[in-house]
Amino acid sequence: MNNPKRIGIAGAGLLGRLAAWTLARQGHEVTVLDPALSSDPQFDGRGPAGFTAAGMLSPLAELDAAEPDVAHRGWYSIERWEQIVQELRQTTHRQPHFDRHGSLMVAHGSDLGAAQRVLSRIASGAKDWPAQPVTLAPEELRETEPALHGSQGPLHAWLLPGEGAICTVGTMKALCEAVPQVQWEWGHRVSAVHAGWMATTNGGQHTQERHFDWVIDVRGVGARPNSPVRGVRGEVIWLHAPDVRLTRPIRLLHPRHRVYIVPRPGDVILVGASEIESEDRSPVSLRTAVELMAAAHSIVPGLAEARILRMDTNLRPALPDNRPEIHTEPGLLRINGLYRHGWLLAPSLLDEALSHTDLVH
Ligand SMILES: Cc1cc2nc3c(=O)[nH]c(=O)nc-3n(C[C@H](O)[C@H](O)[C@H](O)COP(=O)(O)OP(=O)(O)OC[C@H]3O[C@@H](n4cnc5c(N)ncnc54)[C@H](O)[C@@H]3O)c2cc1C
Structure with missing residues (x-):
């Protein structure tokens, strides 16, 4: 310069x-x-x-809560993160994890109505995009993520192609x-x-x-x-689950909770996240911990023997119009x-x- x-x-x-x-x-x-x-x-x-x-x-899944222009930025950012992480791997001794082989949305049979409302919001926001949710049949889900089993019977599942995850x-x-x-x-x-x-x-x-x-x-x-700006409280749980193999982020569509399960290197699985209009930075509440972990266990039964490594809280910075x-x-x-x-x-x-x-x- x-x-x-x-x-x-x-x-x-x-x-x-x-x-x-x-x-x-x-x-x-x-x-x-x-x-x-x-x-x-x-x-x-x-x-x-x-x-x-x-x-x-998750540009597609975020269409549930955000305008298409916000999600549109996401596709650009995924491309950029891929380049940035590659450069970081070459210039530091760290190997930050990044992948973009899609994420899954799943719903229990009884929650199909709520899930379909979310899917129709996503479909209308993404109507001009090449990437669209793809419905997976039960045998396709078994092949894609064998660790997923609904506690109430077969899960409904959709693949969101091109979505990714990064080790923060x-x-x-x-x-x-x-x-x-x-x-x-x-x-x-x-x-x-x-x-x-x-x-x-x-x-x-x-x-x-x-x-x-x-x-x-x-x-x-x-x-x-x-x-x-205001803070919006969010809580996550870190699990160590060496017996559970997940290869991509999973989002559970649920009428009351937005729950996701994100695999990280080292057999770590993150379960998140609450979203509470409060600037309380105190530790994770019992209610959140129970709800997140019960929801995660209801679709990944192998998590029963996972060990809780850490619970973490922070504030998302949000402006009045989000x-x-x-x-x-x-x-x-x-x-x-x-x-x-x-x-x-x-x-x-x-x-x-x-x-x-x-x-x-
Ligand atoms: C539970 C949870 C889950 C999330 N999951 C996702 C996700 O899966 N995908 C996703 O895209 N986003 C996610 N987010 C959102 C994402 O983390 C935030 O949007 C992002 O971190 C905001 O970046 P930022 O740099 O603006 O703020 P921050 O990352 O919060 O950084 C702000 C920095 O400013 C510093 N600071 C504060 N006050 C001062 C001061 N007076 N002087 C100097 N420095 C100061 C702080 O110490 C901090 O280092 C999640 C957030 C939470 C809380």
Whole structure:
């Protein structure tokens, strides 16, 4: 880059790490500030939501809860994640997991009506897309994912082709490690963000003004009062299940819960997630734990002997209309409101935001 810029990024979550990686590779001088004490996940409900996320990349399934344009960004992001993960595998010692061989939606026989309503929403949002849900007969489901068995009889199942999954923890760590020239300032809270400068505090002691050519505000729920963002509580459960073989994310269509089961490397299976209009960051409730695990067990009986490794909570950053927002003005870029599909949206939103600046070519 002929004209490298000094860039200050507020927030080392999903977007912050992806932005730092992207911009440092363009030759810019990048500094990232975050109140966390290190780049590693603490699983205490306080760090980036990006670590807690299951990492489902589901443009089709998200049409149940999002507009087609949000889902449309997802297809772009899946392509980008594939390239990004490949580069991370070449430049770090980490091998973040990524796949895009589809996901499954399943429903118990008694929930077919509710499932069909979801499918018709997906079909109408995706009517012009090549990828459409494909109904699987019971024997096809058995071949595709033999570990699935409905507790109330045969499951209804649909394959969502092209959907994917990404290991959130591995990718977030690799994004930090892949660009050693980035200056990561842990333990620094950014209290105000403006074009070209930000105010930071270090352990609540000293307030400092920091000046940059560009400031990028990606503090998620921490961006208030600069943004009307709110937090939406989500809870997930990590299981260790060496006897259960699943090869793709599974979503259970259920009238009351949105439950998904996501296999991760190391025989780990994530079961998620609650969605509660609350900024409570306290540990997972008994009700959520029981409901998620009972729902998961009702379609994967082999989970009975799984061991509970961890329960994790975090807040999804959501704007009043639950849609993502990009704001650009000279010297300042803000991205927020990634809500329940941040991994699905992040590369698309970041690439679009940067295209309004002189920071990439
Ligand atoms: C339970 C759960 C499951 C999810 N599952 C999925 C999924 O399967 N697929 C998907 O696509 N998305 C999923 N998401 C959503 C996704 O995790 C979020 O949309 C995404 O992490 C938002 O990215 P972000 O960078 O905006 O915020 P975050 O990842 O939350 O990062 C914000 C960063 O800002 C920092 N920060 C906060 N305040 C300040 C401050 N004052 N100064 C400096 N830094 C600050 C924080 O410490 C943090 O590091 C899930 C979320 C949850 C909670």
